[in-house]
Amino acid sequence: MAKAEHSVLGTSIARQGGVERVTGAGIYGIDLDLPNAVRGGILRSQHAHAKIVSIDTSQAKALPGVYAVVTAADAPDVKYGRTTIDRYMLAKNKVRYMGDPVAAVAAESQAVVKQALKKIKVVYEPLPVVLDPEETMKASAPTLHEEVPLPANLPKDANVKNVCSYTGVHAGDPEKAMAEADVVVEEVYETKMIHPQYLEPRIAAARQEPDGRITLWANAQAPFGVRTDVARLLKVPLNKVRVLSTELGGGFGGKASGITSGAAIEPICALLAVKARRPVMIVLDKAEETISTTIRSGAKMYIKTGVKKDGTIVARTGKVVYDAGAYSGFGAMAGARCTQMLGGWYLTPNVHIDGYVVYTNKQVCGPVRGPGGPQAAFAVESHMDSIAAKLGIDPVEFRLKNVPKSGDRIVGVPKLRDISLGETVRIAAEKIGWGKTKLGKNQGIGIATGSWIESSGPGGGAMVKVNEDGSATVHIGKIDMGTAPRFGIPMIVAEELGIPVNDVMVVNVDTDASPWDAGTVGSRSIIVSGTATRLAAIDARNQIFKLAASQLEASPDDLEIKDKQIRVKGTPAKSVPLATVATAAHNVIGEVVGHGYCDSKLMAAEEKAHGNSPPFTAHACIVEVDPDTGNVKILKYVAVHDVGFVIHPVAVEGQVEGAAAMSIGQALCEQVVFDTNGRTMNPSFVDYLMPTINMMPRIETTLVHGYPGAGPYGAKGAGEIGCVPPMAAIANAICNATGVRIRTLPLSPENVLRALRAAKR
Amino acid sequence: MTLTINVTVNGKSVSADAEPSTSLLEFLRDVLNYKGTKLCCNTGECGACTVLFNGKPVNSCVVPAADAVGAQVVTVEGLADGEKLHPVQQAFIDTGAVQCGYCTPGFIISVKALLDRTKRPTPAEIEEAVSGNICRCTGYAKIVDAIALAAERMEGSTLGIASGGRS
Ligand code: FES
Ligand code: FES
Numbered sequence: 002m003a004k005a006e007h008s009v010l011g012t013s014i015a016r017q018g019g020v021e022r023v024t025g026a027g028i029y030g031i032d033l034d035l036p037n038a039v040r041g042g043i044l045r046s047q048h049a050h051a052k053i054v055s056i057d058t059s060q061a062k063a064l065p066g067v068y069a070v071v072t073a074a075d076a077p078d079v080k081y082g083r084t085t086i087d088r089y090m091l092a093k094n095k096v097r098y099m100g101d102p103v104a105a106v107a108a109e110s111q112a113v114v115k116q117a118l119k120k121i122k123v124v125y126e127p128l129p130v131v132l133d134p135e136e137t138m139k140a141s142a143p144t145l146h147e148e149v150p151l152p153a154n155l156p157k158d159a160n161v162k163n164v165c166s167y168t169g170v171h172a173g174d175p176e177k178a179m180a181e182a183d184v185v186v187e188e189v190y191e192t193k194m195i196h197p198q199y200l201e202p203r204i205a206a207a208r209q210e211p212d213g214r215i216t217l218w219a220n221a222q223a224p225f226g227v228r229t230d231v232a233r234l235l236k237v238p239l240n241k242v243r244v245l246s247t248e249l250g251g252g253f254g255g256k257a258s259g260i261t262s263g264a265a266i267e268p269i270c271a272l273l274a275v276k277a278r279r280p281v282m283i284v285l286d287k288a289e290e291t292i293s294t295t296i297r298s299g300a301k302m303y304i305k306t307g308v309k310k311d312g313t314i315v316a317r318t319g320k321v322v323y324d325a326g327a328y329s330g331f332g333a334m335a336g337a338r339c340t341q342m343l344g345g346w347y348l349t350p351n352v353h354i355d356g357y358v359v360y361t362n363k364q365v366c367g368p369v370r371g372p373g374g375p376q377a378a379f380a381v382e383s384h385m386d387s388i389a390a391k392l393g394i395d396p397v398e399f400r401l402k403n404v405p406k407s408g409d410r411i412v413g414v415p416k417l418r419d420i421s422l423g424e425t426v427r428i429a430a431e432k433i434g435w436g437k438t439k440l441g442k443n444q445g446i447g448i449a450t451g452s453w454i455e456s457s458g459p460g461g462g463a464m465v466k467v468n469e470d471g472s473a474t475v476h477i478g479k480i481d482m483g484t485a486p487r488f489g490i491p492m493i494v495a496e497e498l499g500i501p502v503n504d505v506m507v508v509n510v511d512t513d514a515s516p517w518d519a520g521t522v523g524s525r526s527i528i529v530s531g532t533a534t535r536l537a538a539i540d541a542r543n544q545i546f547k548l549a550a551s552q553l554e555a556s557p558d559d560l561e562i563k564d565k566q567i568r569v570k571g572t573p574a575k576s577v578p579l580a581t582v583a584t585a586a587h588n589v590i591g592e593v594v595g596h597g598y599c600d601s602k603l604m605a606a607e608e609k610a611h612g613n614s615p616p617f618t619a620h621a622c623i624v625e626v627d628p629d630t631g632n633v634k635i636l637k638y639v640a641v642h643d644v645g646f647v648i649h650p651v652a653v654e655g656q657v658e659g660a661a662a663m664s665i666g667q668a669l670c671e672q673v674v675f676d677t678n679g680r681t682m683n684p685s686f687v688d689y690l691m692p693t694i695n696m697m698p699r700i701e702t703t704l705v706h707g708y709p710g711a712g713p714y715g716a717k718g719a720g721e722i723g724c725v726p727p728m729a730a731i732a733n734a735i736c737n738a739t740g741v742r743i744r745t746l747p748l749s750p751e752n753v754l755r756a757l758r759a760a761k762r
Numbered sequence: 763m764t765l766t767i768n769v770t771v772n773g774k775s776v777s778a779d780a781e782p783s784t785s786l787l788e789f790l791r792d793v794l795n796y797k798g799t800k801l802c803c804n805t806g807e808c809g810a811c812t813v814l815f816n817g818k819p820v821n822s823c824v825v826p827a828a829d830a831v832g833a834q835v836v837t838v839e840g841l842a843d844g845e846k847l848h849p850v851q852q853a854f855i856d857t858g859a860v861q862c863g864y865c866t867p868g869f870i871i872s873v874k875a876l877l878d879r880t881k882r883p884t885p886a887e888i889e890e891a892v893s894g895n896i897c898r899c900t901g902y903a904k905i906v907d908a909i910a911l912a913a914e915r916m917e918g919s920t921l922g923i924a925s926g927g928r929s
């Protein structure tokens with residue numbers, strides 16, 4: 002139901018673009034049918050770490066139907082990378098993971114592409130392979146990036162190598178506080194690599210235009226980042242590269258190659274198109290994706306907490322070893338977030354955490370749904386239960402005892418206001434029947450909380466064009482993958498312009514026409530594009546009022562707009578249709594174009610002055626553990642979320658439920674498995690297990706109201722935070738059922754059984 | 763060597779040539795240009811490519827096109843009646859079960875097959891019918907709502923399954 006003060010906000014309108022999706026329209030990247038396009042394919046390294054001695058492409062080039070064969074030698078000698086410049090588009094001199102692109106082919110058909118790839122002869126000189134980041138940090142390990150210096154901010158006594166970035170989190174005097182604590186609990190947790198496994202394969206298609214410009218189509222979450230990479234790697238100006246985003250069949254951060262500069266197929270495709278003098282389209286095979294594209298990294302987390310007898314947390318220390326993979330990718334950012342979040346989101350006055358992001362011979366870390374957060378939360382929230390157990394305090398009570406208050410600071414947030422953490426815990430406990438539900442044999446109950454910082458990051462703009470029939474065309478820099486651009490964004494325009502939501506069209510990103518944007522990541526669509534769109538719509542409305550004022554013989558301040566009519570407030574008889582005003586604009590300013598921005602500096606200043614209200618969540622579940630097979634069945638699952646003002650309830654629920662499902666998958670079955678040579682053992686869906694409907698409980702979602710965030714109308718991001726608590730909630734329930742604390746994911750039947758047996762011994 | 767494949771797709775009989783190695787999915791998408799059936803795993807594990815094959819749902823990526831000779835194939839493009847969506851399609855929209863939408867055609871076909879054979883499916887039957895379809899976006903809650911709503915509308919009765927979520 003719409004709140005009284007809003008006409009459309011707060012309702013669950015039908016998603017825009019829904020009809021195309023249910024009727025099977027060819028809207029996705031993979032459906033692209035570019036005239037005269039040939040196929041492209043990539044030769045990937047068969048070694049996880051090796052020197053490239055030579056590459057011979059002559060036989061491949063001689064194959065009939067081959068249009069181009071490229072290696073690093075065919076591209077400008079330029080490297081790229083988001084935080085560390087450490088990667089070539091095609092490997093040069095060295096390969097660093099099995100799947101590293103070495104060469105690429107354009108040919109008349111996929112079959113010829115395959116043949117040609119086989120005919121490229123690469124001579125490798127294998128080097129020692131390191132897969133475990135802790136091993137890689139040791140002095141004895143091989144050096145993975147000879148040219149990358151160690152981070153300048155490393156602690157003096159660190160004595161490490163292959164570290165790609167370092168984050169230190171410090172507050173108070175943890176050493177002293179730890180010494181004074183009544184109880185100290187110390188544990189080690191570990192999560193494994195998972196793949197985002199969006200269903201639509203990644204594609205790229207490129208064409209060089211007659212004027213030399215390059216047009217690129219991609220199912221990309223960060224089209225502007227792709228443009229930056231392509232321009233840089235092909236050494237062409239930005240205005241000679243145009244990136245058009247197709248519709249996306251899922252992404253979850255995995256399709257954000259422009260942000261990670263990792264596993265980027267787009268620059269390779271562009272190079273092929275230039276060399277082949279034909280449009281080229283690359284479609285990745287799903288198994289190829291699992292081994293080569295960006296992933297959620299595994300993390301090893303050392304965590305130690307000092308508490309008073311009454312349950313007050315006094316100190317937290319720890320260390321994070323975060324796997325960047327073969328290149329920096331998004332590792333520095335994800336690892337930093339993991340490090341911050343290991344400090345927890347409870348009141349903890351004394352903190353010291355070292356976070357090392359480390360190169361290994363594995364595929365590259367991407368900004369996968371809540372990068373770094375779910376890993377940290379698995380450790381933090383399992384650890385909270387371990388502490389509660391040691392203290393003999395109820396886990397819910399222990400959490401509530403340490404909820405921060407307005408004005409307090411937690412790691413990453415200097416000043417809090419409107420803190421929903423306690424309420425989410427209380428509601429989750431109530432909904433799951435905490436302390437009331439009678440548990441059956443082998444059943445256990447668990448709770449875990451989470452937070453996510455989504456209010457800081459790059460800004461972005463929006464443009465609202467009002468057409469002469471009163472409809473609106475909206476340009477933003479973010480793409481739709483079942484997210485805000487075709488749910489909340491059109492509602493915001495409808496609300497502010499007084500037009501039906503179906504009269505609002507949000508167009509997909511075209512880097513030539515859309516405002517720049519950092520990419521559809523970080524739960525920031527509603528914060529960035531929502532804020533900008535709201536201001537752009539208000540700007541358009543003000544222009545309309547100015548144009549209508551003389552016609553209505555009223556001051557612009559006295560006008561209002563509703564149902565596509567501009568009216569004098571209090572005198573509804575005096576009105577003029579929006580279409581009339583928009584048409585009349587042709588003879589005055591041409592067209593009403595409203596502009597708006599999400600100004601991140603302004604937002605930061607605002608939060609500094611008034612405090613930040615991060616989203617919080619609590620998930621709780623009841624599980625049953627089969628003591629003979631180790632199988633875990635989730636019997637009930639509740640997810641309680643504060644996402645600030647809720648613009649589209651069903652969309653938010655959908656985000657929460659999908660995110661929870663992804664982490665339930667990581668908790669119970671998902672994992673990319675490697676052999677000792679760095680080869681992925683489970684590349685295809687046959688062996689990479691993901692949640693199907695059979696293993697999923699019905700997620701019961703509750704949205705908490707009354708904690709306004711930094712977004713438009715007080716909204717907060719909702720896309721990632723649902724990934725944060727599930728792993729610990731399930732591990733805690735398993736521990737409650739069996740008395741066994743499992744500290745390494747996944748909680749697969751095999752691992753659970755092993756842990757149960759080990760505990761018996 | 764190419765094969766000539768005569769098949770009925772969405773009620774229209776068509777004939778086209780294909781390599782013997784061509785899957786029904788490739789034949790539909792690349793030869794006949796029915797892009798509604800989606801490609802994902804290509805190994806029969808995800809259900810994105812589900813079509814009705816003589817009335818039964820199959821993963822078209824693992825069915826050789828040659829096997830389709832003389833068969834009746836229905837794809838997601840064949841469900842709507844002009845502008846009017848099939849009740850299953852409409853229910854997916856109305857319940858918010860379409861996020862990225864990439865799994866949607868496969869689910870819709872599996873659900874149509876279910877409701878064609880069972881007017882009032884039990885929750886267990888619903889689960890069974892779509893257990894071969896992976897959705898990575900929704901966590902399945904809204905999809906279950908969509909199926910219940912579609913069944914309800916097609917049957918004109920209530921199944922007693924929550925079709926909540928709408929405000
Ligand atoms: S594409 Fe056919 S089952 Fe996955
Ligand atoms: S809606 Fe995206 S995979 Fe199901």
